[in-house]
Amino acid sequence: MKEFKVTPIRNGTVIDHIDCGMALKVLRIIGVSSNNVSSPISVLMHVPSKKAGFKDVVKVEDRELDPKEVDKISLISPEATINIIRDFNVAEKYKVTLPQVVRGIVRCGNPSCITNLNEPVEPEFSVDSKKPPVLRCIYCDRILDDTAEHLI
Amino acid sequence: MEFKGLDIVSIRDLTREQIEFVLDLSEKMIPYARGEKFTKMLEGRILANLFFEPSTRTRMSFETAMARLGGRTLEMSHPSMMSIAKGETLADTIRMVESYSDAIVLRHPHEGAARLAAKFSRSPVINAGDGAGQHPTQTLLDLFTIRRDKKHIEGIKVALVGDLKYGRTAHSLAEALTMFGAEVTFVAPASLQMPRETVKQVEKLGGKPKLTSKLEEVIKDIDVLYVTRIQRERFPDPNEYLKVAGSYRIDNNLLREAKQNLTVMHPLPRVDEIAPEVDYTQHAKYFEQAFNGVPVRMALLSLVLGGEL
Numbered sequence: 001m002k003e004f005k006v007t008p009i010r011n012g013t014v015i016d017h018i019d020c021g022m023a024l025k026v027l028r029i030i031g032v033s034s035n036n037v038s039s040p041i042s043v044l045m046h047v048p049s050k051k052a053g054f055k056d057v058v059k060v061e062d063r064e065l066d067p068k069e070v071d072k073i074s075l076i077s078p079e080a081t082i083n084i085i086r087d088f089n090v091a092e093k094y095k096v097t098l099p100q101v102v103r104g105i106v107r108c109g110n111p112s113c114i115t116n117l118n119e120p121v122e123p124e125f126s127v128d129s130k131k132p133p134v135l136r137c138i139y140c141d142r143i144l145d146d147t148a149e150h151l152i
Numbered sequence: 153m154e155f156k157g158l159d160i161v162s163i164r165d166l167t168r169e170q171i172e173f174v175l176d177l178s179e180k181m182i183p184y185a186r187g188e189k190f191t192k193m194l195e196g197r198i199l200a201n202l203f204f205e206p207s208t209r210t211r212m213s214f215e216t217a218m219a220r221l222g223g224r225t226l227e228m229s230h231p232s233m234m235s236i237a238k239g240e241t242l243a244d245t246i247r248m249v250e251s252y253s254d255a256i257v258l259r260h261p262h263e264g265a266a267r268l269a270a271k272f273s274r275s276p277v278i279n280a281g282d283g284a285g286q287h288p289t290q291t292l293l294d295l296f297t298i299r300r301d302k303k304h305i306e307g308i309k310v311a312l313v314g315d316l317k318y319g320r321t322a323h324s325l326a327e328a329l330t331m332f333g334a335e336v337t338f339v340a341p342a343s344l345q346m347p348r349e350t351v352k353q354v355e356k357l358g359g360k361p362k363l364t365s366k367l368e369e370v371i372k373d374i375d376v377l378y379v380t381r382i383q384r385e386r387f388p389d390p391n392e393y394l395k396v397a398g399s400y401r402i403d404n405n406l407l408r409e410a411k412q413n414l415t416v417m418h419p420l421p422r423v424d425e426i427a428p429e430v431d432y433t434q435h436a437k438y439f440e441q442a443f444n445g446v447p448v449r450m451a452l453l454s455l456v457l458g459g460e461l
Contacts, residue, residue: 108264110263112261112262112263112283112284113262113263113264114242114260114262114263114264114265114267114268114282115264115268117241117242117262118239118241119241119242119243119268120241120243121243121268121271137264138267139263139264139267139268140262140263140264140267140282140283140285141162141263141264141285141286142263143349
């Protein structure tokens with residue numbers, strides 16, 4: 001089989017083992033849709049993977065992720081790994097981990113939840129299960145149905 | 153058991169032991185709730201009754217409960233005339249009301265409102281219904297009614313009938329009954345059947361709930377029939393409503409099939425789910441159930457405010 005037709009990056013982040021089909025959502029999380037990106041971004045979708053059959057991969061040059069972005073990725077792709085590349089070498093590598101409490105990164109899907117009104121609180125969820133991620137709103141007690149759609 | 157200052161937002165906040173403690177104390181409150189004995193245990197204490205939605209039984213029974221304990225109640229029953237109508241957040245309203253009172257009772261149209269209030273208030277907050285969410289004092293008084301009537305809850309067979317999808321009392325009652333070892337059956341048309349989430353939760357607590365749409369199938373076997381109102385506005389087609397509502401009408405003809413000591417309960421208000429003729433049978437316990445709201449709320453108020461009999 002041929003290797004990926006994507007060259008290694010000098011500095012930046014490789015987000016590997018993204019759940020198949022979730023790469024575009026990862027791009028939305030790291031905010032590439034807003035005109036703030038000056039370096040190349042490579043997106044590989046439906047790449048064969050030893051672990052999961054198929055996976056997506058996103059490579060972002062000259063950019064490292066902040067913890068909130070990593071938490072968001074863990075919600076939609078709990079198996080993803082983050083590789084921080086410095087001078088062509090993997091300087092750091094870690095698996096995303098879903099926190100016990102998810103605060104301020106995802107909105108409650110219940111339109112009648114008090115957190116969707118103009119109240120001075122951040123939405124907050126307890127994590128009922130990690131695989132697959134099941135989030136329960138600590139205010140209205142509802143399970144969040146489509147996490148990716150409700151990311152802030 | 154320490155309850156002072158505790159928020160009562162969801163029945164899940166309480167352990168089985170805590171619930172039993174509340175029910176035991178409620179029993180002791182009965183002569184005071186009836187006005188046969190008197191106490192001033194909460195003299196000088198103030199309860200704020202914040203009702204952002206209409207309520208008759210819950211609001212009045214909290215007010216009665218506080219008065220029977222010697223305390224006073226601040227009423228806010230017309231939110232449209234208050235600063236909320238000017239766009240004040242619930243968080244701000246709570247911070248203000250908290251400084252005028254020792255405990256807050258809140259009914260609000262939005263789910264999660266009571267949890268939010270509890271976050272902003274140093275005084276205890278008691279949830280009196282948050283949208284389609286929780287209504288823990290209703291669950292406590294339902295458990296109390298069953299326990300008084302049957303002497304125990306474990307092992308009894310309870311059928312919940314009517315709108316189990318949207319009826320907020322049905323969900324937490326189903327969970328609480330299972331926690332106490334009762335067997336639950338959910339009787340509703342498919343469109344109004346118990347949400348999957350609640351069924352799962354009941355199973356997680358060790359219950360094996362039966363689901364059916366036919367009341368006739370279960371009426372012979374049950375000890376308690378808990379009827380809830382089917383709301384007309386849930387049905388786009390009025391004929392569909394009439395068909396469904398009619399199939400769960402409880403009358404003496406249906407009750408002929410039931411056990412002699414079957415208890416019929418209803419959180420009220422009823423529309424026509426229970427025929428008035430049933431009121432005069434030994435099955436009818438719904439008015440007693442409504443009265444039980446007073447001793448149960450007296451017990452809770454005395455506990456969270458640190459009063460003693």
